[in-house]
Every structure is written in C-alpha cells, then in structure tokens.
Amino acid sequence: MKRLTIRARLTLVYGGLFLLAGIVLLAVTYVLVEQRMPGTFGVQVNGVNPPPGSPGTPRLITPDNAEQLRIFARQIQDEARERALQTLLTQGGVALAIVSATAFAFGWLIAGRALQPLHQITGTARRIAGADTAGRGLHERIALDGPRDEVKELADTFDLMLERLDQSFDGQRRFVANASHELRTPLALNRSLLELAITRPDAPAELKQLGDTLLAVNERHERLIDGLLTLADSEQQVVDRTPIDLAEVVGHVAEQLRTELPVHRHLASARTAGDPVLLERLTQNLLENALRHNVPAGGQVWVSTGTVDGWATLVVANTGPVVPGYEVETMFQPFRRLRQERVGGGRGFGLGLSIVRAVAGAHGGSVRAEPRQGGGLVVTVLLPAEASIRTVPDNLPSTSAPAAAISTATSTVPALPHNGLPISNGGGTPQPARRR
Incomplete structure (x- = not known):
C-alpha cells in the first residue's frame, strides 16, 4: 500500500x-x-x-x-x-x-x-526551485481558488512562506550590491594611496617595503571580496544564456595564465549556453587551483573539453599531493581546504571549487572531483550541450549528470608513468600553455 x-x-x-x-x-x-x-x-x-x-x-x-x-x-x-x-x-x-x-x-x-490543487502546488514549487529555465522565481504565487478547505489553507500558507522568502532574498541581493560598493571603494582608495606613497622619489626603503606588504594584503582582501560576490551571484539560476564553446573559453584562459608549469590541452568542441563571464570564471578557478596546488618541481596540468551524451564536458587534472577520498567533497564547501593547506596563508581562501560548483549548478550542470592516481585531483564539469538544452527534463536536478558521461569525460585524463612524463591517450598532441 x-x-x-x-x-x-x-x-x-x-x-x-x-x-x-x-x-x-x-x-x-x-x-x-x-x-x-x-x-x-x-x-x-x-x-x-x-x-x-x-x-x-x-x-x-x-x-x-x-x-x-x-x-x-x-x-x-x-x-x-x-x-x-x-x-x-x-x-x-x-x-x-x-x-x-x-x-x-x-x-x-x-x-x-x-488532487488537482496539489498538482498545482507541486508545479509551482518545482518552477520556483529552478527545475525549469522559464525565469520564474520567488515572486510567483499559487493563488489557489476554491472553498476554504484544508488544501486552500495549505496553498495560502505556502504563498505566505514564498512572500517571506522573496523578501529575504531581495534583502540579501541588496546587501550584496551595497557590500560590493562599500567594501571595494575603501580598498581601491587604500591601494591608490599606497601606490602613491611608495612611488614618491623621496620615499625611504622601509616605507616602500611596508607599502609593498600592505599592497599584497590589500590585494588579498580584494580577491576575497570578489570571490564572495561571485559566489553569491552564481548561486542564482542563469536566465539569459549565450551560445559559447568551452574549448574557446579554455584556450583564452590558458593564454592568460602566468605559469612555468606545462598545461597540456586536449580541446574539442564543447558547445553550451550560459553566462560567458561566469563560465570564464569557472574555467579560471579550475586552472588556477590546478596550478596552485601542485608539486614544487615537475608538476603538470591537463585540461580537456568535449561533448559526451548531450553534455559539454570540461576536465582538469593535475599532479600534486595525494588527496584523501573522504576529503574531496569538503573541498567544495566555502573556506574549506585540505588539512595540510589550512595553515598556509598564501594558497587562496577555499572559494575556488565552491564557485565552480555554484556556477555549474546555475547552468543546470554538475561537478565531480576524484583523487588522481599518484597524487593530484581530477575535476569534471558537465554542462548541458547547446543542442540538448531545450530537451532537458524540467525535474532534472543539478547533480543528476549521467555517470556514463562523467566516466567517459574523465577517461581523457592521462596517467603518469614512473618517469613523470604524460601518456597521450589519442586526444591530440599536448600543447603547453604559453609562458609569460
């Protein structure tokens, strides 16, 4: 029963x-x-x-x-x-x-x-939860008509809850907008004053050294605020989508990297639709994390794109310290890093993967990470391909990417033999990123 x-x-x-x-x-x-x-x-x-x-x-x-x-x-x-x-x-x-x-x-x-009124309540809840891409939000109401019975009381209670949530999220958005202005303005002013002070001809060496230290601290605070604001913005569903190829995004971001580590690219067309700025930030965070959390010498990074079973895939792998499997999921939480990296202050804030997951979820995709054999991490991002965006079911959650697509995407990551050289798997000749 x-x-x-x-x-x-x-x-x-x-x-x-x-x-x-x-x-x-x-x-x-x-x-x-x-x-x-x-x-x-x-x-x-x-x-x-x-x-x-x-x-x-x-x-x-x-x-x-x-x-x-x-x-x-x-x-x-x-x-x-x-x-x-x-x-x-x-x-x-x-x-x-x-x-x-x-x-x-x-x-x-x-x-x-x-039960028809219950179906109406369920449909409204699904649209508000972001199951579809029609752009509906917390401003939508059930507004159920009919006698004052138990179902009508349930619908009215749900509408009251939505109204309070709408007011709460509006207040949060206003706070983010105000914080963006109020926090960035004094930091920009501090940076200008410090740059002006250390560039004076008569500035002593001690002042210049102190100014450089304060500029580094100021830059760190700016990056922290920028990461928090990006995380808050990316947690909302993306409505205005632009056709974009992840291969082009990866190529552009890789060209901007300043690193001595080789970045091997296996880029195939991976067309999707979304916010170009957020997708560029997603790619940048993955590559920067792969470069930052790497071995001191002889480290390498691999990045590949493609389309598998209606999903545009982006896979980033790197050499690095061994990552315990039970700590992989905690790395996607804000301000969470590996245990051996929590004591260091120059390795980021623990927002990189959180922003990656938020951006992927806002585009109807998903992110999965797994430890790489021999050390390092393999991060796989799956986004709906441009041709299948209109056919994605309304009740598809953001973490329901097919396991077969993830397995096929991660199979493009090469393994490292004992001599430390990458093994190509037929995905093309590795192309290191341009060093600057």
Whole structure:
C-alpha cells in the first residue's frame, strides 16, 4: 500500500468501501428473502372430493395418495425456493461486480479531481526551485481558488512562506550590491594611496617595503571580496544564456595564465549556453587551483573539453599531493581546504571549487572531483550541450549528470608513468600553455 500513489490509495478506499457496502446489502437481502419464503404449503387434502367430470379418478383421495401429494408438493416448493435464492445471489453478484467496477473508475476520476490543487502546488514549487529555465522565481504565487478547505489553507500558507522568502532574498541581493560598493571603494582608495606613497622619489626603503606588504594584503582582501560576490551571484539560476564553446573559453584562459608549469590541452568542441563571464570564471578557478596546488618541481596540468551524451564536458587534472577520498567533497564547501593547506596563508581562501560548483549548478550542470592516481585531483564539469538544452527534463536536478558521461569525460585524463612524463591517450598532441 505504501508504494501506491495517493490517487491510487484513494481510489482503492473509495471502491473498497463501495464493494463492502454492496456485499453487506446483498447478504442482508438474501437473509430477508430466505426468511420470508414459506417452508410448507400446509393444505389439508385428505377426504377432499375431486372436481366433477374428471374421468379415470376415484371419487375420494385415499390417505396414501394424499401423503404422496404432500411429498411431491414439498419437493416442488423446495426446488423453487432454492432456484429463487440462487438467482438472487447470481444476479445480485453480477450487478454488484458491474457497479463496483464503475465505482472504481469514478473513484479514480474523483480522486484525480480532488488532487488537482496539489498538482498545482507541486508545479509551482518545482518552477520556483529552478527545475525549469522559464525565469520564474520567488515572486510567483499559487493563488489557489476554491472553498476554504484544508488544501486552500495549505496553498495560502505556502504563498505566505514564498512572500517571506522573496523578501529575504531581495534583502540579501541588496546587501550584496551595497557590500560590493562599500567594501571595494575603501580598498581601491587604500591601494591608490599606497601606490602613491611608495612611488614618491623621496620615499625611504622601509616605507616602500611596508607599502609593498600592505599592497599584497590589500590585494588579498580584494580577491576575497570578489570571490564572495561571485559566489553569491552564481548561486542564482542563469536566465539569459549565450551560445559559447568551452574549448574557446579554455584556450583564452590558458593564454592568460602566468605559469612555468606545462598545461597540456586536449580541446574539442564543447558547445553550451550560459553566462560567458561566469563560465570564464569557472574555467579560471579550475586552472588556477590546478596550478596552485601542485608539486614544487615537475608538476603538470591537463585540461580537456568535449561533448559526451548531450553534455559539454570540461576536465582538469593535475599532479600534486595525494588527496584523501573522504576529503574531496569538503573541498567544495566555502573556506574549506585540505588539512595540510589550512595553515598556509598564501594558497587562496577555499572559494575556488565552491564557485565552480555554484556556477555549474546555475547552468543546470554538475561537478565531480576524484583523487588522481599518484597524487593530484581530477575535476569534471558537465554542462548541458547547446543542442540538448531545450530537451532537458524540467525535474532534472543539478547533480543528476549521467555517470556514463562523467566516466567517459574523465577517461581523457592521462596517467603518469614512473618517469613523470604524460601518456597521450589519442586526444591530440599536448600543447603547453604559453609562458609569460
């Protein structure tokens, strides 16, 4: 019973009660009819003269003939009684079966009609939760019409909750906008004053050294604020989408990197649609993390793009310290880093992968990371391909990327032999990023 839907359970309850009532009614009718039917005729036939003119009959019925007549009459009465009761049961049972089947059918229709307001509430909740890309948000309301019953009270309570959530998120957005201005302005002013102070011709060496240190601290604070604002903006569903190729984004970001580590690129067309600024930030965070968290010497980074099963894929792998499997998921949480990196202050703020997951989720995609054999990390990003964006189901959650697509995408990451050189897997000749 627990596996049945509410509509099926209501139909069974309605039809079952109707069937039970019909069985009880048929049983009561059977008992009443049986009691009302006479048991014997009770006619005195001894000494009765037959009607005149009956040829071949004696003038008087003997006692033996009378007894035989009583037995014959009782047999006829019993057979008629049994036939009547059997007909009552048979015809009543057939009628009950037909009416019960009709009752079950009407019960299914009535249950669907009664649950229609719940479907409306569910559809509104799905749209608000971002299951589709129609651009609806917390401003939408159920506004259920009808009598003041339990379902109407539920819909009104849900609308009240949505109104409060809408006000809360509006306040959060206003706070982010105000914080963006109020926090960036004094930091920009501090940077200008420090640059002006250390560039004076008569500035002593101690002042220039102190200014350089304060500029580094100021730049760190600016990057922290920029990361927090990007994380807050990327947690909202992307409505205005622009066709974009992840291969072009990766190529552009890789050209801007300033690193001595080789970045091997295996770039195939991976067309999707989304916000170009957020997707560029996603790619930049992945590559910067792969370069920052790497081995001191001989480290390498691999990045590949492609399309697998209707998903645009971006895979970034690197050499580096061994990452425990139980700590991979915590790395996607804000301000969380590996245990051996928490004591260092120059390795970022722990927002890189959080921003990556938020941006991917805002585009209807997903992110998965797994430790790389021999050390390092393999991060796989899956976004809906441009041709399949319009065919993605409305109830597809952001973490439901097919496991086969993820497995195929990560299979493009080469392994490292003992000599430290990458093994190409047929994805093209590795192209190191331009060093600057």
